[in-house]
Amino acid sequence: MTKAYKTLETRFRRMNVLSDIGSMLHWDMAAxxxxGGANARSEQLATLDVMENELINAADLGDLIEDAGNEGLDEWQQANLGEMKRAWVHGTAVPAELVEKMSLAETRCEVAWRSARADNDFKGLLPKLQEVLDLSIEAGHAKAAALGTSVYDALLDQYDPMMRSERIDSLFSDLEDFLPSYTAEVIERQKSEDAPVAPTGPFPVEIQNSVGLDLMKAVGFDFDHGRLDISHHPFCGGIPDDVRITTRYDENDFTSAIMGVLHETGHAMYERGLPSDWRGQLVGKARGMTMHESQSLLVEMQACRSEEFLTYAGPMFEKAFGGNAKAWDAANLHRLYTRVEPGLIRVDADEVTYPAHVILRYRLERALIEGDMKLADLPGAWNEMMQKLLGITPPDDRNGCLQDIHWPSGAWGYFPTYTLGAMAAAQIFAAAKEACPEIPGALAQGNFGPLMGWLGQNIHSQASSRSTDDILHAATGKVLGIDAFKSHIINRYGQ
Amino acid sequence: MTKAYKTLETRFRRMNVLSDIGSMLHWDMAAxxxxGGANARSEQLATLDVMENELINAADLGDLIEDAGNEGLDEWQQANLGEMKRAWVHGTAVPAELVEKMSLAETRCEVAWRSARADNDFKGLLPKLQEVLDLSIEAGHAKAAALGTSVYDALLDQYDPMMRSERIDSLFSDLEDFLPSYTAEVIERQKSEDAPVAPTGPFPVEIQNSVGLDLMKAVGFDFDHGRLDISHHPFCGGIPDDVRITTRYDENDFTSAIMGVLHETGHAMYERGLPSDWRGQLVGKARGMTMHESQSLLVEMQACRSEEFLTYAGPMFEKAFGGNAKAWDAANLHRLYTRVEPGLIRVDADEVTYPAHVILRYRLERALIEGDMKLADLPGAWNEMMQKLLGITPPDDRNGCLQDIHWPSGAWGYFPTYTLGAMAAAQIFAAAKEACPEIPGALAQGNFGPLMGWLGQNIHSQASSRSTDDILHAATGKVLGIDAFKSHIINRYGQ
Structure with a gap:
């Protein structure tokens, strides 16, 4: 009865294995x-991409997808078929040769970026980055034709299915109506108050690591199915049954590593909560990067910077790091973590100034993709827009346009999902607390059970069975908007 | 002019990438x-095996191999074609379904072996190990038919091309004419002498690690192309451009980890010394496991347990670990490292009793493969033969038939290569010293340059361009025999 569909499941399962293998090798490369392993690794990743591309380009795949549509599938099978079709449209749009070129160029560029960043050498990176950009534009054109979208939207659709730049423009414009003046107001008020007491370091790496591991356990990370390691740019990699998260340590700043770990743990919990019955099928995968980012920000920003959680974390930090007890007081920590200050580094930004970092990247990458700006002009344009949006200018490219791995690794169209994710996080957390009023009290005990239970049921286990907006609507009563994020900011920063 | 050959090169390069990826994933799994990642990893490794098998089973591959034979290839291309043909005969003999079953069963059994060993639970492992054995026999039968050999020889041929059990029987019988009585004699004499002074621990893991890293550097290991990590069973994995060696630490015994590291470094140097012009082609790969083991044993047993090298290592160890200075005296260390004592664990055995461990495994695995013994009877047969060959009986299976990873991971026919490798190591080291008399003096300075230079030229860079015997004959003037090994043992232990 479902012969074509079952054949598709087998085919896509193999594609998924190849993509899972790529994830493991990518984690290994970064961590x-x-x-000296870079060239061989590039060839390995490129070969995996080519083989996956060959599978999606099988001559009979389009017919199988059409036939399966008439096989009386159940709801999840239908959704799975829909995802297969989406993958097929994306995958067949780009010729195999281009896929291989992209993979090689991206791996090479990502490796070069690591030293270019350390050496503050944008010019040295430029030829490799130009190659990645050109190939991404070429692929974007091919996908745009297949999807009937603009080139930028075609790239965006890879990370956030069905999201379009028109909608982003509108959401970001709502944000811009509110944030700049509100930010200035918060900064002004915080200046007039006594500064919170900063815990003084050094914070030994081993202790940071051990606190991070304890917090991962508290959130519910299962170390039988994952690891914590170190990499230049923290990320959540691996696969649902073997989630590899990474962080980086700074002995003068414990917050960066620990909040980074909590952030990646949010990603990891989403991966682990995906339905195991649908392992290896597209419908069983995470629902795009906006939803993924919502889960990391929900843990890091919504839950772990809440006053409730800090009453639990404060004594824990004090025990681990010692020093001035006043610094570890929950109210003081909360004031510290709600400190708003424009900074150069996106990953270190507070949640009020963070959207400006994303808006900057969104505008610059659109200009680069749409041909309105030359890549060689990126450092100047970056610094100018930083000045305009945040009132500061990077002293060098290391603290400017070289700080992120995304563009060197070919992830154009990815950045907006961070801020869309922040909006979704606020919306989901508000709904969770409304549905389970015990969540804040539990967090104050370091108990993530009620929160994770609700997320597991309403978000994680939904995987890609419906669109982001449909999942959000079912879970929160609304499609994605800025209201909850705005309320959250006002509640947290408006005291 | 070489169209078929070039097509074959492309095909085999892809197969090699898949096999390289498998190596990386296998290292990750072990280290x-x-x-909880085991099931997903099993599927990944099985899929790689299946895809490699599909490539070797391509319908036109036999014709391409035949056509390429008429294309006027140069010497290395011809050798490469010969290796392709060998791989094709091995690869087409076994049906894809069986390859997948084997890969899944082996990965499952290897994971189970880790806990079975810790829990001393042979019965718990039995069903999984039986499955691996049955599938190996099935594959062996298929290969035996294609190669025109016995089932055991077909399995052996996977690890040591062209080696046959008839020749092993003869070499091992030469060994048995000499070793047992000689071993008893050495033990008797050592008993009558004052015991050497043993360095006293504990030897902290970090210091062992740091000494190991220093020694790897001295041998010439390039950390830009490799790593040292920890695993249950030390091994050399990865790929020539990214060699991953592992060791395990015991705080009461620094020799085991450090000599293990030197052993694996010998393997690693071989991999690194393979000709980079032939990366990704079969002719560019190591020439079987006998040759591979000769390189690890040459570094560990021939070079690093020599009196000359110990005059360098003694002060280095003393500086690192401190304690009784007498223990670190080179002459004392040499007496310590030439101590002969029958033991339970193969990897801890001295070089005089080691062959008995291998002869035991060789006989038992032949009996299992040829159906002369039931797997359930293995623990009893193992203990009986240990008593017969070494005069001791394991108190439990952890120290008996559960100690090695080889059988659980499906490597039947592998064990003989350890002792064949020990013979080759002695033969090669003797020839190297004859050709470069400065080698011992350099080792006394911790300088491996002359030795590695000679090995690079005469062994490593030869890769698979000729047979093991041809490479040995060109390098040492003789095919593989026991004479050099016998002389080495008598020279070292006959004082």
Whole structure:
């Protein structure tokens, strides 16, 4: 009865294995591979991409997808078929040769970026980055034709299915109506108050690591199915049954690593909560990067910077790091973590100034993709827009346009999902607390059970069975908007 | 002019990438993967095997190999074609379904072996190990038919091309004419002498690690192309451009980890010394496991347990670990490292008793493969033969038939290569010293340059361009025999 569909499941399961293998090799490359392994690794990743591309380009796949549509599938099978079709449209749009070129160029560029960033050498990176950009534009054109979208929207659709820049423009414009003046107001008020007491370091790496591991356990991370390691740019990699998260340590700043770990743990919990019955099928995968980012920000920003959680974390930090007890007082920590200050580094930004970092990247990458700006002009344009949006100018490219791995690794169209994710996080957390009023009290005990239970049921286990907006609507009563985010900011920063 | 040959090169390069990826994933599984990742990893490794098998089973491959034979290839291309043909005969003999079953069963059994060994639970492992054995026999039968050999020889041929059990029987019988009585004699004499002074621990893991890293550097290991990590069973994995060696630490015994590291470094140097012009082609790969083991044993046993090298290592160890200075005296260390004592664990055995461990495994695995013994009877047969060959009986299976990873991971026919490798190591080291008399003096300075230079030229860079015997004959003037090994043992232990 479902012969074509079952054939598709087998085919896509193999594609998924190849993509899972790529995830493991990518994690290895970022976390532990010696530099001299880069060329061989590039070839490995490129070969996996080519083989996955060959599978999606099988001559009979389109017919199988059409036939399966008439096989009386159940709801999840239908959704799975829909995802297969989406993958097929994306995958067949780009010729195999281009896929291989992209993979090679991206791996090469990502490796080069690591040293270029350390050496503050944008010019050295430029030829490799130009190659990645050109190939991304070429692929974007091909996908745009297949999807009937603009080139930028075609790239965006890879990370956030069905999201379009028109909608982003509108959401970001709502944000811009509110944030700049509100930010200035908060900064002004915080200036007039006594500064919170900063815990003084150094914070030994081993202790940071051990606190991070304890907090991961508290959130519910299962170390039988994952690891915590170190990489230049923290990320959540691996696969649902073997989630590899990474962080980086700074002995003068414990917050960066620990909040980073909590952030990636949010991603990891989403992966682990995906329905195991649908492992290896597209419908069983996470629903795009906006939803993924909502889960990391929900843990890091909504839950772990809440006053409730800090009453639990404060004593824990004090025990681990010692020093001035006043600094570890929950109210003081809360004031510290709600400190708003424009900074150069996106990943270190507070949640009030963070959207400006994303808006900057969104505008610059659109200009680069749409041909309105030359890549060689990026450092100047970056610094100018930083000045305009945040009132500060990076002293060098290391603290400017070289700080992120996304563009060197070919992830154009990815950045907006961070801020869309922040909006979704606020919306989901508000709904969770309304549905389970015990969540804040539990967090104050370091108990993430009620929160994770609700998320598991309403978000994680939904996987890709419906669109982001449909999942949000079912869980929160609304499609994605800025209201909850705005209320959250006002509640937290408006005291 | 070489169209068919070039097509073959492309095909085999892709197969090699898949096999390289498998190596990386296998290393990850053994060194760092959380247990919960096992099922997904099994599927990944099985899929790689299946895809490699599909490539070797391509309908036109036999014709391409035949056509390429008429294309006027140069010497290395011809050798490469010969290796392709060998791989094709091995690869087409076994049906894809069986390959997948084997890969799944082996990965499952290897993971189960880790806990079975810790729990001393042979019965718990039995069903999984039986499955691996049955599938190996099935594959062996298929290969035996294609190669025109016995089932055991077909399995052996996977690890040591062209080696046959008839020749092993003859070499091992030469060994048995000499070793047992000689071993008894050495033990008797050592008993009558004052015991050497043993360095006293504990030897902290971090210091062992740092000494190991220093020694790897001295041998010439390039950390830009490799790593040292920890695993249950030390091994050399990864790929020539990213060699991953592992060790395990015991705080009461620094020799085991450090000599293990030197052993694996010998393997690693071979991999690194393979000709980079032939990366990704079969002719560019190591020439079987006998040759591979000769390189690890040459570094560990021939070079690093020599009196000359110990005059360098002694002060280095003393500086690192401190304690009784007498223990670190080179002459004392040499007496310590030439101590002969029958033991239960193969990897801890001295070089005089080691062959008995291998002869035991060789006989038992032949009996299992040829159906002369039931797997359930293995623990009893193992203990009986240990008593017969070494005069001791394991108190439990952890120290008996559960100690090695080889059988659980499906490597039947592998064990003989350890002792064949020990013979080759002695033969090669003797020839190297004859050709470069400065080698021992350099080792006394911790300088491996002359030795590695000679090995690079005469062994490593030869890769698979000729047979093991041809490479040995060109390098040492003789095919593989026991004479050099016998002389080495008598020279070292006959004082």
């Amino acid at each position: 532990i591979m010696p530099d | 760092i993967m959380p247990d």
